Every structure is written in C-alpha cells, then in structure tokens.
Amino acid sequence: MDDTAEKGPALQMTSLLCTLHDHLDDVNWCAFSAKLLATCSGDKTLRIYNTSDFSELSFSPLSGHGYSVHCCCFSPCGQFLVSCSTDATTVVWSMVTGEIEAVMEHPGRSPVRICALSPDSIHMVSGASDGTLALWDFPSKQLRRTGAVNDTTMVACSFSPCSQVFMTGSTYGDLRLWDLNMNQLHAEKNAHDLGVTCCTFAPSILSGGQVVQFRLASCGQDSLLKIWAINKFSSGAYKMQRLHTLTGQSAPVLSCAYSSDGQLLVSGSVDKTVAVYDAKNAVLLYTLKQHERYVTACSFSPTSPLIATGSMDKTVNIWRLEDGCSGHGGKSMSGESALTSGEGRNSAGRLKLLVTDWSEEDVSEWLVEEGLERLVDKFRANNIDGTELLSLTKETLASELLIESVGLRNKLLRKVEELKSESACSGIPDEFLCPITRELMKEPVIAADGYSYEREAIESWINTKNRSSPMTNLPLLTTLLTPNHTLKMAIGRWKTSH
Template sequence: MIALKMASAIHTLRDHRDDVNCCAFSATLLASCSGDKTVRVYSLNDFSELRFSPLSGHGYGVHWCCFSSCGNYLASCSTDATVIIWSMDTGEIMLKYEHPGRSPVRVCALTPDSSLVLSGASDGTVALWDFQSTTLRRTGAVTEATVAACSFTPCGQMFVTGCTLGDLKIWDLDLVQLHTQKDAHDLGVTCCQCDSISHIDGERVKFRLVSCGQDSQLKIWIISQHAVAGCHMQLLHTLKAQSGPVVSCAFSSDGQLVVSGSVDKTVTLYDGSQGVLLHTLSQHERYVTACAFSPSLPYLASGSMDNTVIVWRLGDGLSAEAPAAVCQGRKCAGHSGLLVSDWAEEHVAAWLAEEGLEELVSAFKGHNIDGPELLSLTRDTLARELSIDSVGLRGKVMRKIEELRAALVGSAAPDEFLCPITQEVMKDPVIAADGFSYEREAMESWIGAKNRTSPMTNLPLQTTLLIPNRMLKMAIGRWRATQ
C-alpha cells in the first residue's frame, strides 16, 4: 500500500450558491452538485470550469451525481423526481428518467458497464432503467423510509440500498431481496458504496461495502455471494474517529483507502483493509456532506454546507519506492493503470507534473500531445516543434519517454484484455449480463451449452444478450499495435 505521508488542499472551488450535496470524479473531470439546482463540471488539468458548466436542467436541488465508467456521461438526480444523463462532450441532456410516483429522488447509480440506471426515492421506492432506451425495467418499494443510499456490486448483478430507518439491503436486478442487515446504523444510513474489486474464494464471490450513518460511525462489511448458500454480510470494521453523524463515504478505486465526511466538519482517511485512521482533514467551515476519490490521480474531493468543494492531493512527498500501477495482479505500462498508448492529453499533463516537469505542461497541451504522440517524440521534435531550448531539459524528457517505451514493450497484456473463459487476449469482446467482458465466440459457446449462469460469479444471467464492447476492442487494438 502507498504510504500516506500527508494530504494537502490544492484547490478550493467556490462557485455553488448553496450546500454541496455530492461530488464525483472521472479520469479527467470533477463534478459537484448542489441545492442551488446546478451541477458544475471542472477539468482536472487546472480545475477550470468547463465551457458548458453549470448544468441547469433540474428544477429543484440536486442531491447526487456520478459518472459512467467511461467518463463520457454524468448522471444527476433531484427533488424534481428526475434522473438526468448529461453528455460530457457537449453538456447537453442525453436522457431523462422520471421516477414513478414523482417522488423526490435522493440517490442514483450506474452499473459498472453503464447499461442500467438506478434511482432511489423519498417514498421508499427504487426504479431500474435501461440506460440506452430509457425503458423502465423494474420498480418497487424496498423500505418504509427514504432510500438514502444505493450502490451496484462490482459484477453489476446486484445492488445495495440504505434507508433512513438504518437498514442495509441487498437486491438482485429483479428486485428480489437477497439479504437484510437490520439496524446497520442506528438512526439511519446516510451513504454506502461497494468496493470496485471483487474476489473469488472457491465458489463464493466476495467484495466489501462501506457504509455510514447518523450514529457517527463508519462501517466496512464483507459481502459474500454463493449460488446455493445465498448472500451474507459480515462486519469487518467499525470506525468511530468522527464526533458527529457521518454523512458521506467512499472507497478509493484500488480499495486501499476509505474516506468519510461528517457533521463535525472533518474529512477522515482510513486504511481500507486494516481500518486504521491515517489522517483527519479539518478545513471546511460547516458540515462535510460529500467526498470522493479520483480514479486516476492522487486526488480527493470533499464538499460541504459551506458551499465549497476542496480538492486534496494525497501522499505529497511520496517516496520513489511507491509501487507501479497494478491492474488485477498484472503490471500495466502507464499512468493510472492505463497503457501509455491510451493516454489522453490530461494523462500526459498529469505524468509531466508527477515527473517534476510542470513547466512543460502548457507546451504539451498547446500541441495536443496525447499518449501515442508522446511515445513518438524525439529530441529534434522537442526542440523544433515544442521549442524546448534547454539541452538538459530535452535529455531529461527523452529519458522519461524511453522509460515509458521500455515498460510498454515489456508489459504483459493487462488482465482486462483477457477473456475470463479462454484466458487469451480478446479479438471481439462483448459485455454479458453479469457486467464482465468475454470473447464473443467463447461466450456464445458457453451459452450454447445451456449454461445460464455467469462464468465469473455462478449467478443466473438475466439475459443472454451480448453487447459489443467497442471501447475495449479499440484499447486492445492500440495495445497490439505497440507489441
């Protein structure tokens, strides 16, 4: 695990005119939503607000927002009983879902493959929608109180809800209740999030859940699912570092850290495995209502009733011995677990900053240098096209680029490029109903043999429909071109 030496505030955003209710990251963007009816979106390059921000499609306060896994879409929900899907290319409304009964929507979530949208409302109901068609797939009452929290499991075939009565419940996509944890938080659950990483232990699939509540506690649970024995929850840690109700919580993308925000105005960071308090941040002037980790940079964002969002940098002064990025057990060439050939301009800028080459960020951005172009740079192009006059600086840049090239050539295929069935790099990846990607031919053979369960989880497949994973296919194509 990365040693967390310190966390420092690097930027404060003061654009909202009311309480900040939620904040969320994609690989390149930060979004926040507020009681002022708006959603604001910022670039992680310089924390400037995007040209189409703020997003003003809701009629009342916005309670929650979250990005799709690809980062191309942002979902937000509001007291106006709607969930809106926004394009992050244009800021336009792509889709709008109206919750049945017109009850205020308190929370929303997207499946890991962004195929389904979940909304939870004040009347105790949830609604499950198909992302592309806006078809209402399922709706029903899940509690007698307000649905205050929800999160999809890593496989996307189940979801967890938390309510103001204090219960946590696990459901399948048909709204069949799989497990209830009564009184998980006395006085009510305020937030919950599943870890994005699951583990297979024999015939069981295990993953963690973090939850918080009005009881001033943060709890980490282990959830296990077995095709025969069913679903089970076990309490792993109860964390009590904050003196007031804990209203927001989140896992880091690698599951190593947990963050929580509290009515006591603090943000706390914990070791996600050991449950050890690492740091307490105390810069907000009022209740901390939102917190989120960046999936691609060492950033944490916290939002507050003081109308601000503070961006924190984690691990300033990290030692050079910090481990390289790992993707499910295999080392990946490149920043944030991405292949260098998949880097966008924002990733190149982040890489320059991490290598102590901040002075070159503007020049590289001005020439729209992305990952493939970075790998093709030479000393001549650095001097002639990017106007880097210093011989020593050009030499330093080229040494860093050569390190990237060497890592890329020597890297094995990332695990996400391998079909779980064949264990070979996929040629035609498709997404199955369990949320995992497979080689089309292998998955069609699996289904053709009358297997209606997931090869990864052993849970029933709700449908045998296979969706082409074009983004993954493009990434694999770029990776193959570098080998």
C-alpha cells in the first residue's frame, strides 16, 4: 500500500480559457459533471454551462432557493444536480429540463451549508449551521437518519469512493468519519485550527493485506491544506494519519478538490490564489493568480483537463491544463496564462531527474518533504548532493555528519533505500500496465473501484464478469468509465523517453 514509488504528473502548462461573469454575488461553489458545469451563488441562483463551449443552458439560471446557495453537486451519472441553501432546504434539479425534482427540508429548519452525494447515488448527506446532519435515501428522497455535533456549524462533507462512509468538517476544527448508520467511526480533533472549510476524498482506494486505505484532503482557516490517510482494518476499526501539510497559500484556504485520477489537488484561498499540487508527492506545481477577491470554490472536470474556480469577485474562471513538457520546461506560456514561477516548479523538475543528478538544493527540498527538515543545515554545510546522498551509511551519518539520534539516522537511511529502489526500476512502471492484460495502456480509464484499466480490457471484463472489480472482486457500483488524461500523458512521455 506504500505509494512512495509512484510518480506524480510531470509539470503541465496552465492557461485561462475563459471567465464567466453571470452571477450577481459571491460564487460559493462549482461542480462538474461529464458534460456540464454548475455554479451557485449568494444571488440565490445556480447557473449551468455546457463544458464544450461554456455556453449557458437554456433553462439556466435555476431560481428556486429563497436565500444564498452554498453548495451544489451532480449525481454520478449527471442526470441530477443537488443544491443547498440558507433557506434550510436541499433541492434536487433535473439536468434534462431544469425543473425541481424534490425539495428536502432539513430537520430543525436550520440553514444548510453543505451537501454531498455518495458515488453509488444511493445516499445524500446535508449538514447545517446548527451542527446537525441529515442522511437521505437519494432515490426516494426520504430522510433516513440524523446526527449532530454540538456547538458548531457543518461546512464540509465528502463520501468515500466506496460510498460506505463519509467525512464531515466543522467550524470547530474537527474532522469526523461516519458510517451509514450515523455512527462516528473516528474523530480527528483540531484537524485545522480555527475551523475546517472543506474536505474531499481522493477517488482511488489503496489496498494491501488486511488494510484498505483512502486518501482525504482538507483545508481550513489555518491557511493549510492537509492530506490524510484513512486506514480501515479487517476488524472494522479506522485509523486516520496525517501524511502531508501543504503550505502553498498565505491565508485561509477555503476550498479543495482532487482530479478524477487523484494525481492533482487544487485549492482556493483568501489570498486570491489558486494552488495546484502534485497530490502523490505533495509538491506545489503552480499558483494561479487571476481572481480579484477570495477564491471560494474549485473543481476538476472528470472528463477534460479543466479546472473551474469561483470567487467573491462574482466570477468563475475556467483553466485548461496542457502538457507542457515538450521541450519548453514550463516557460513558454501565453500572455493570459497565470503560472507563477517558484519553488513548486523547481520541485516538480527535480522529480523528473535521477537522484544522482540532484543538486544540493534538490536534496534539501527532498529532506523537507520527507519530514527531515532538521537535517537541511547539516547537509548543506557538507555539500551533500544526490550522489553523496545515495552513498550515506550509518557510520558516515554518525561520525562525519554528527547526527546523534539513532531514530533520525534510521529514518533517513530508510528513505534513502526507498530512493534507491525507485531508481532501480528500469522496466515499465507498474502503474502504466493494465491490471487485467499487464500490458502498457493506450486508453487508460478509471473504473468505479478507483483503479485504472485499458478501456477495451475493462469493458470486456464488465460485459463478461458480472460487473465485479478485477482488483477487489467487489461489485462495481457503476459501469461509468472516466478517461485518465494524466496517466495517458505520463505514459506518452515515458514512451518518448524510452
């Protein structure tokens, strides 16, 4: 289950595709389906756009809420849109007609701040400003269970990719994991000082031995974006561990979202910037600066290399990610592109080098990323570059670098061994091989189990194997396949270099 050897996406180019100016108040949320973009606002409306050209649909705007609309999300098939509001309702809209399919009144009639649909479309959760949660049966729109966390406001919610658990975040600063019976499985107190603002599960499931692992990103008023591992053990117990703390923004981080393949992570901040990270390696790739006020919302398209960001400046920006590795080094940008150079780009460049080619600065950055920042000064003083790093031994660490802590020496040597094993892999990277055919993928797609497969192979499997997952043997809750653009580009670059 250790994914330290997995390579994140190489640096891409980013350009501003268009800006949508239709809302009359703060944009609070944005969400993509396969073909549509939905945005919602303090102006009480939702607006729906076609992602092929970002023209507004004929039935847009949707005007059914009495107050500010805080959140919206599509059903996995894209047939329905769900929105919630200060008016204490959660509304289900048809994306065929734009008509209201159902209005669910929150228990206690408290303003609803967050709503989330399970990936299997069976459940929906709404969270309110009085700390209450409502779990709904989505097909019937019936209330199933309620729960609450006292003295707080629910502002964040996300279902796991298996649809069996969900995470909530509140202004109290805690993250809480719940099952479908509204039992609390885990509470991470003080996950973010001063309050959580958003949380989102990564789309993939990692499994190994007796443990199933999910990844979760959360952000908050402490100006931090955090990545967590949530382990489920065969006993049914859950354990939550913080893997990374990302500090690419200088003010409260209000929103975060994973790409559909889990490779990228985007966040929006009070500092008016949008940060895009390599989620696997926790590296800042670039910072987008185009909004004039707080960035309150962000979302990745599941089918196209697009990001939508919404702001208190009343606009929604659409950004296009483009493969920028064909000899340009990320520098040949159009005039309207908004990449700011800095350490994020240098770090991403380091990831593409052999360790023996690392500079002293590359080694310092690696130490910080691995939680070994206290060694940076010693390494710099002794001019340790990549080649020197790989040759370190217990003896040299103790006698020449004078590192007294046995635990620190052992941790460093373990990390160095991981680097060596990565460098030794000269064959096709395993993540480039289809789990079914074990051949290099040409058209990788992500299935409902979170794994990537060759399209033809998984389609054939689904047609002949009763819709079970090739990796987990569990039922595939949907046959929807999502193109894995990032993986396809990575495979293309690998083929070119080999």
